[in-house]
Amino acid sequence: MTAASSTPEQDIVAAIREQVGNAVQDVKVDRKGRVSVVAPKETMVEVAAWLQRAGLDHAITVSGVDRPRENQLDVVYFLSSYCREDIKGLVVSLKIHLDRENPSLPSLTPIWESANLFERETHEMFGVAFEGHPNLSRLLLQDNWEGPPPLRKDLKIPELA
Amino acid sequence: MRIMVKTDGDLIVEATPDIGYVHRGCEKIAESRNVIKNIPMLERPNIADASHLNWSYIKPIEELQGVEVPERGLYIRTILCEMNRIASHLYGMAIMAGIFSGHTTMYMFGFGDRELLLDLCEMLTGARMTFSFFVPGGVRRDFPRGFKEKLLETLDYLERHLGAIDRILVSNPVFVERARGVGVLKKEDAIRLGVVGPVLRGSGVRCDVRKDAPYGVYDRVDFEVISFVEGDCLSRWLVRFEEIKQSIRILRQLARDVPKGPIAKKSPLVVPGGEAIGRVESSRGEINHYVVGDGGDKPYRVKMSTGSFKNLAALPFLLKGVRIGDMPMVYGSLDYWPVEADR
Amino acid sequence: MSAAEAFFEGVKHMFKRTFTLKHPYERHELPDGYRGRHLLYMDRCTGCGICAWICPEKCITIVSVSEEKTYPQNPQKRFPQYWYVRCCFCHFCTDYCPTGALDYTKDYDLAEYEKELIIWSPERLSKVPDAYEGYRTKFHGWAGVDHVPSKES
Numbered sequence: 001m002t003a004a005s006s007t008p009e010q011d012i013v014a015a016i017r018e019q020v021g022n023a024v025q026d027v028k029v030d031r032k033g034r035v036s037v038v039a040p041k042e043t044m045v046e047v048a049a050w051l052q053r054a055g056l057d058h059a060i061t062v063s064g065v066d067r068p069r070e071n072q073l074d075v076v077y078f079l080s081s082y083c084r085e086d087i088k089g090l091v092v093s094l095k096i097h098l099d100r101e102n103p104s105l106p107s108l109t110p111i112w113e114s115a116n117l118f119e120r121e122t123h124e125m126f127g128v129a130f131e132g133h134p135n136l137s138r139l140l141l142q143d144n145w146e147g148p149p150p151l152r153k154d155l156k157i158p159e160l161a
Numbered sequence: 162m163r164i165m166v167k168t169d170g171d172l173i174v175e176a177t178p179d180i181g182y183v184h185r186g187c188e189k190i191a192e193s194r195n196v197i198k199n200i201p202m203l204e205r206p207n208i209a210d211a212s213h214l215n216w217s218y219i220k221p222i223e224e225l226q227g228v229e230v231p232e233r234g235l236y237i238r239t240i241l242c243e244m245n246r247i248a249s250h251l252y253g254m255a256i257m258a259g260i261f262s263g264h265t266t267m268y269m270f271g272f273g274d275r276e277l278l279l280d281l282c283e284m285l286t287g288a289r290m291t292f293s294f295f296v297p298g299g300v301r302r303d304f305p306r307g308f309k310e311k312l313l314e315t316l317d318y319l320e321r322h323l324g325a326i327d328r329i330l331v332s333n334p335v336f337v338e339r340a341r342g343v344g345v346l347k348k349e350d351a352i353r354l355g356v357v358g359p360v361l362r363g364s365g366v367r368c369d370v371r372k373d374a375p376y377g378v379y380d381r382v383d384f385e386v387i388s389f390v391e392g393d394c395l396s397r398w399l400v401r402f403e404e405i406k407q408s409i410r411i412l413r414q415l416a417r418d419v420p421k422g423p424i425a426k427k428s429p430l431v432v433p434g435g436e437a438i439g440r441v442e443s444s445r446g447e448i449n450h451y452v453v454g455d456g457g458d459k460p461y462r463v464k465m466s467t468g469s470f471k472n473l474a475a476l477p478f479l480l481k482g483v484r485i486g487d488m489p490m491v492y493g494s495l496d497y498w499p500v501e502a503d504r
Numbered sequence: 505m506s507a508a509e510a511f512f513e514g515v516k517h518m519f520k521r522t523f524t525l526k527h528p529y530e531r532h533e534l535p536d537g538y539r540g541r542h543l544l545y546m547d548r549c550t551g552c553g554i555c556a557w558i559c560p561e562k563c564i565t566i567v568s569v570s571e572e573k574t575y576p577q578n579p580q581k582r583f584p585q586y587w588y589v590r591c592c593f594c595h596f597c598t599d600y601c602p603t604g605a606l607d608y609t610k611d612y613d614l615a616e617y618e619k620e621l622i623i624w625s626p627e628r629l630s631k632v633p634d635a636y637e638g639y640r641t642k643f644h645g646w647a648g649v650d651h652v653p654s655k656e657s
Contacts, residue, residue, distance in 0.1 A: 089374035114355020
C-alpha cells in the first residue's frame, strides 16, 4: 500500500483517506505519535467501526470541551491499540463538534465497551446526551446536585479569598 | 466507595460500585489557576505515586510550549518516578494484600521498607510524598551530596529483603490458597473492558507505555515487561512483586549513567493555543492528561484520566460468582485508589 | 514450602534490630533543604509580593510591620505573613523570591491550640528554629536496619 519508509501515522492517515474519506471532515498527523480525525455526527459510527476493525481496540479516554465563543461543544475520543505491535504507541483522536444548546450523539459503547464510564462522566459534567448508552446515571456528583452541568463555562466557582 | 451487593446465599449475584465520595472538582479548579499553581493540586489525587501525575500534566504543556528538557533533567525525573513506583507497590502489597486479608506482618514489612525509599525522596526533593518537583522545562533541584551511595546501599538492602517478602506472602501456602483461582479475568475480557496496568498484565496482555511509547529515558535502559497468563488474584500480585525487581534493575542502570549538565531550561508561563495529550505508566495503570490551551497563562481545559478509573469497569464483572468471603481479596487485587478515580 | 517456614520468617525478626524511633525523644535526622516552615530574612525582603502571587493556596498576605527598626531596602516595612492552615509546603515562594529572602527550615511541629496563633507574623517567621540531635538509619547486614545517633557515625 505505501512505501516502507513511511511512518505508522502516515499509513493510518492514508488508509483513512482511501477507505472512509467521504465520511470524515478532516484527518491529519498532529505530531509524532498523534493522529487527529474530525467527523460529523451523522457518520461518526461508520468511522468508529472502521477504526475498531483497523486494530484500535482501546478507548483510553473520552473528554468534552466547552467552547461558548464558537457556540460549540466538542466530544473527543482517544483511541489506541492493545494487540497490534505497529500502532501500539499511537493515539488517534476522534473529535465530534456538537451544538451547544442540545448536544446529543450516538453512544460508542457498543463498539468500545471501555468508553462506558467515560461517557457517563461526560454526560454528567457537560450535559451531553448519549443515545443508546446502557446506564446514564449519576457517577461523581452528589445526589442532590441541582445546578447546571459543572464543567460548562457558565458555572463560575468562587475565587479563593 | 460503596459496593451494593445482591447475594444468593454465599455467592454474589450482582455488585454495583457507587463512587464519587471524594470528588473535589480538580478539573474545574484547574481552569482558574495558572500553570505553576496547578502543580501541587493536580498531583494530590494520588499521594503515594504523585510524581507520575505530575509528569503526565507537565508533558503536554511542554509539548505545546516546544520546550525540550535537558538530559540530566530527564534522568532525575526517571529516577524519582521509579523510586515512587517501588514505594507505591510496597504500599499496595502492604494494605491490599496485607490488611485486606489479615496479614499484619506484610503490612509492617511493606511500610518499613517504604520508609527507606521515602528517606531517599526526602533527601532529593525535600518532601516525603507529594513532591511538586517537576516544572515545565526540567526539575527543581539537583542531586545532593551522598545521594548515589545511599541509593545503592538501599537497593542492596531491598533486594535481600524482597526474599523475606517472598517467603511470607508470595510463596506462603496460606496466602496462595486464598488468592489462586479467585477473580479470574481472561484475556478477551481484559481487552474488552479496557483495563490497564498490573491488572492487564496479570491477564496475559503485554502492554506497558514505557515500552510502547517511551518517554523520559526508558528507551535507553534495559528491562522486561512482566506478564502472567492465569488472570487470577495471585498473578496480579506476582506482577507487582516482579515489577519491584525490574525497577531496582532500572535504578541501578540510571544511577550509573547519569550525565552532567543543566537540570532545567527556562520556559514561559503561558499555555500556547492547541491541544496535547500526555501518556505515562504509573503503578496503577496508564495516566493521561489532555490539555487544551488558548494562549493565556491558565489552561482552558485539563482532563485527567487515571488508572484506577479505567480499572473500575472490571470490579462488577469480577465480583459475579465470587463468595462474599473472597470479596476483599478481589477488590484488593485491583489496587484501587479512590481519590485517583474521583479526582 | 510449608506455612511453618513462612511463620518462622516473621519470628526471625525478634532477633534483628528494631527500626522504631521513640518520637519525640528520638527524632529522625532531616536532610538539608527539608520543606518545613519558612524562615524570613527581614534585611533582604523588599515587599514585592511575588511570593503572595505564586502561592497556590493564597496563604500569604503582605502586611505592614510596626516596629522602630528601619529597613533600607523596604522603606514601607511591608513583609509577608503566613496562614499555615492553608499552606501545602510546596515552597514555590522560596524558589521564586527574587532576593532570596525566604529559606527552608527543619521545623514541622506547627500545631497550636488557638486559631490566632496559626497566623505567623513576619517577626515570628524571622526567628531561627532550635536545633536538635537527630538519628539516622544504618544497615547491619543480616541483622537488619536501625537508627543510630547522627553524631556517633
